[in-house]
Amino acid sequence: MPHPLDSFFAPASIALIGASRDHEKIPGRLLSMLRKNEYPGKIYPVNPNYADIDGLACYGSIGDIGAPIDLAVIIIPARAVLSALEQCAAAGVKNAVIISSGFAEEGGDSAAMQDAIAALARRTGMRISGPNAEGFFSQVQRVAATFSPAVDVKPGVVPLVATKKRIGIVAQSGGIGFAYYHRARALGIAVSYVVSAGNESDLGAGEFLDYMVQDSSTEVILLFIEGIRDVDKFLVAARRAAEMKKPVIVTKVGRSGAGQRAAASHTASMAGWSAAYDAVFAKYGFIVSNDLDEALTIAAVLASNPLPKGDRVAVVTVSGGAGIWGADTVALQGLQVPELSEKVQVGIKQLMPSYGTARNPIDVTAQGVTSGGLQKSVDVLAASDEVDAILVVLSLSSEVRRPFKEEKLTPVLSAQHKPVVFYSYTVPSDFARRELAKSGVVVLSGLTHVGVAMRRLVDFAKFSLPKPVDETRLPARDLSVHLKSAVLSEADSKSLLRTAGIALPDEVLVRDKSELDEAVARVGFPLAMKIQSPDIAHKSEVGGVRVNITTKGEVFLAFEALLDNARRHRPEATIQGVLVGPMAKRGVEIIVGTMLDETFGPMVMVGLGGITTELFRDVVYRPVPVDAEAAGAMLASLKAAPLLNAFRGAAKADVAALAQLIADISALAAREGKEIAEIELNPVLVHAEGQGVTIVDALVVGRK
Structure with a gap:
């Protein structure tokens, strides 16, 4: 079945807008590379300053050619590009690659010019790669629509080819994309396509990935990305690759970040800049490599074995x-x-x-x-x-x-x-x-x-692709009544979770000392007491927690002490009261949470919990929703996994109950992504096998 980009990667005719006789300059090198690689189609140079270039008739404008054009390669000053694209659309050109720079990467008016290019692509249906692209190379079809010296042909040099399988290369950096090609060729790895996505005004890395996934001549894919813009197309291509068992080796740069996420919960603050990308890569079985030579070695082994x-x-x-x-x-x-x-x-x-x-x-x-x-x-x-x-x-x-x-x-x-x-x-x-x-x-x-x-x-x-998740396990409930403010207190967070169908211990919010006797009678000893305020996320830091209380006298003293501590440390905080609840049985401390990633949406996280969560950062993220089986796989990938599996003579923990809780929280985040930005359960105490889990503390953050 034909792909919409077939005429892009295998054009029968190419117009070079801005062609030149000077082979030392990029416009001249574009024509030279096409001819050296023996492009079999028709080439139409376009430049009003020449009558002919290298024996080819040269045209004053694209409209003067009077023949069908599959691809226009544009290398003219940025200010002239939009007009040239309008002429291409009027002439029925199907695709364009804009080599020219000076657009969104410069900001200001230059970014507005790129927006206009994107609008033209939507309006006319012409597919546009770039601007600021290094073009592409279709090895099988001999289309060297690039100025990269990596595709230059040296007379008398026989290429080294060791593999029958070919690799396809998609890069958001033209220099790195053709560096992959250059090194692959030195190793003898056959290549199908190399494409640089440039600024992605229209065609993005996701759509190029989709082409490589469906292409029968491409057996392994190398992907170099800074960030994904066409997210939906990327995810469709990723799923298709996983279903076909076609390997995708990905390098994601921009991991160091110039700062941390501004976040209320540990779940989001620990995520870093690439946690969601890594979660998506893991879900679809991508092979992550952060080294150019390592990525090529993996590709070589896959392509030859x-x-x-x-x-x-x-x-x-x-x-x-x-x-x-x-x-x-x-x-x-x-x-x-x-x-x-x-x-x-x-x-x-x-x-x-x-x-x-x-x-x-x-x-x-x-x-x-x-x-x-x-x-x-x-x-x-x-x-x-x-x-x-x-x-x-x-x-x-x-x-x-x-x-x-x-x-x-x-x-x-x-x-x-x-x-x-x-x-x-x-x-x-x-x-x-x-x-x-x-x-x-x-x-x-x-x-x-x-x-x-x-x-x-x-x-x-x-690797196998996770099965589709049944999102109907949790009842659909209106949670808006609980989301009165952006950040909820523990008590309000737990009320929301109970409404959503998540099991929690029975607890009582006490606003006045006179309510303590009834709360104690309902909860029973031993009990724990915690100050409640949407403005105090970390209660222990303000002396806001008392545990293992066993007498009524201790209850009344603790109530006064908790209120006094909160007022002294955080005089501006809104105090709701004190939450009285039962002491939980012992268990392994785990953190379960969700966060909202601006690229891929809600993510679920699980890790080693308690006060050492941020110290060890032993956490794993996945896109929501996950089922209990996928949640179990997340748990198994933790360094702390042995703690759940009878570590040093301890009882085996109730991993099944924990996995189901993770699945339920992930389903809630998937359904309520428009309303809920973050959920954090920390700690969740995982008891011995068959005895379930206890959510000790909870935090819910609404969408701002």
Whole structure:
């Protein structure tokens, strides 16, 4: 089925608006790159100052061409761009790439010009990439609609191609997008498309991602983003990629932020600038990498291997020390390096000298290269059900010696039984790269990145898209009566949650000393008392909490003390009274919360709770809603997860009840996103299995 951007990425005709004869300048390089890469379609230079350019007729305006144009590439001064686009629309041009800079990135009137471009795209239906874009490259269709030197063609140089699978590159930075391409080409990774999104007046990274996901020639996607503007299209593409099991490797920059979120709750203040992005990436199984070389290594391994069935790795080497280093590296990533069975060891020992070792790592020694032991060991391990992946560690610096024979290695790798990854601890020669490329091998030279790539391969193989969530579990209730102010006190927050269907302990808000006897009779001893004010978020910091009260005398003294402390520390605060409630049974302290992200909407968070929440920051976020199964997976990913699972002889905690609470809170946040900005339950005490959870404290923040 055709995609709306087919005519963008594979245009039958291109008009170059602002074309030049000067190949040293960007307009001239655009024409030069198209012709060097043997673009097969029609090229129409447009510039009123020339009659012809490089043997091509040159036109005074787009309207003078008089032929259908699929793509206009525009490189003229910013002030002239809008008029040129109007002429393109009038001439029926389907798509445009604006290379010109000087728009939203400058602010002021320049930003208004970009707004006008976006309005033109909406009005005419012409699809526009940029402005401030570096263009794109369609490798298969030979469309080099860019001035990037990365796509330059050097006479007599045969490109290195090791993979049959191709990677597609979408970048919001043209320089980084074509840097990915440049490095991929050096490794021998085949590429389908590279596109730089520029300022995204119309076409954004989400829509380009969607194209790569549906494109049959693209098997792995590299994504470099600063922020997503076309959120809905991005999320549709992300879901489609997950459903198709097409890997997306993403680098998100702008993580350091120039400040913290202004937030009332720990949930939001700890989120940082990229928590919601990471939550979305995790939901859809994106592979996150914050390093350019690491991202390319992951792409190389994915493009040249099948997915593994498990996490057991065999390390085969010609150097004992390098083999141990390789084994350490994958083990540090949490992968297993199991000792091989006696039967397999006996078979491998026959292929190496007596001073080699077959246990794993397998050291066939330098002699194993010439004797064929290296190849035969890979053969044995590829057929063995004792390991799921093979890491070959060797020296590939020679300009003349082949460590493998193509006719023997190719059938083993082509069978695609399991991943076989090749790492050279010396700088690999061009000869070695090209010889191994004939068998489909990408030679890698960063061991840490190799370890990460093998870990990510295992994780991606296990990933499955969360099931759709039943949002009807909680009854639909009108909560507006509870949202009288932006920040609610604990008592008001708990009233809202009870109305919404969340189970909480029975507590009494006491406004006057005369109400204490009735409150005690209802709650019973032992009990806790807490000052209540929408202006005091952290009650313990003002001496606003008393616990383990066991007599009526203590109750009356505590009531007076709590009011006095609040008035002394926060004289301006509105005091509602004192909340009297039962002391909860012991349990593991967990924080459960939601926050509103301005890009992706409500997020649910869970982490290690109590007063150390911000100290350890052991938290995980996901887009809402999540079901109990997905909530359980969130809990399992915490560093503190062992605390819930019978840690050091403690009773196993009621993880099922906690997971259901997380799911319910997430459903509430999903439904009430227009009204509620943040919810925080901290701590939630998780009791022994079968005994449920207790929400000790709660905070709800309404939308401002």
